[in-house]
Amino acid sequence: MSNNSSSQPRFSAGADPAALEASLAPLLTSNGGRWALAAEGEALEREFKFKTFAKTWDFMTAVALQCKLKNHHPEWSNVFNTTFIRWTTHHPKGLSAKDVELAAICDSLAKDFGEVVVEQTQTQQQGAEQAQQLQQACGLSGLANRAAGSAGDCCVPKTAT
Numbered sequence: 001m002s003n004n005s006s007s008q009p010r011f012s013a014g015a016d017p018a019a020l021e022a023s024l025a026p027l028l029t030s031n032g033g034r035w036a037l038a039a040e041g042e043a044l045e046r047e048f049k050f051k052t053f054a055k056t057w058d059f060m061t062a063v064a065l066q067c068k069l070k071n072h073h074p075e076w077s078n079v080f081n082t083t084f085i086r087w088t089t090h091h092p093k094g095l096s097a098k099d100v101e102l103a104a105i106c107d108s109l110a111k112d113f114g115e116v117v118v119e120q121t122q123t124q125q126q127g128a129e130q131a132q133q134l135q136q137a138c139g140l141s142g143l144a145n146r147a148a149g150s151a152g153d154c155c156v157p158k159t160a161t
């Protein structure tokens, strides 16, 4: 899964595009939210920062509990006080209601766990986006890509034998 940015979401088969557009819109950076579309519109991703590793891990534990409840997993990585999270649906491929729902849940859990929000000027934001692209190979999204690449067919529905 690459993090090619994209301006248009690509929903997974069976999704309700109108309903999903409505819940997705406020999450996107283009509308004042904090998530970016990636992987040609098939994924939503962002980074979260906390004061300490302990807080970061507590946040990730809370997210993992939600994943268990919803039977949906993220592509994610962590180094020290930062976690990178990407939501995408592997089967059927694309953005689904679960991705959008879990992205919103992450925002709210991050607040509860004391997310450190670094406000950026427009110029800093553009610089950060360029740096993010450069970092892709070795940064947190690169780590998540490597994990996603070797995870195998995690989401193929099981067929009766």
Ligand SMILES: C[C@H](O)[C@H](O)[C@H]1CNC2=NC(N)=NC(=O)C2=N1
Residues within 6 Å of the ligand: 071, 072, 073, 074, 088, 089, 090, 091, 092, 154, 155, 156, 157, 158
């Ligand atoms: C077979 C089972 O329903 C699948 O593995 C579920 C579990 N979690 C999942 N998580 C994600 N991100 N995408 C999926 O397609 C998916 N499918």
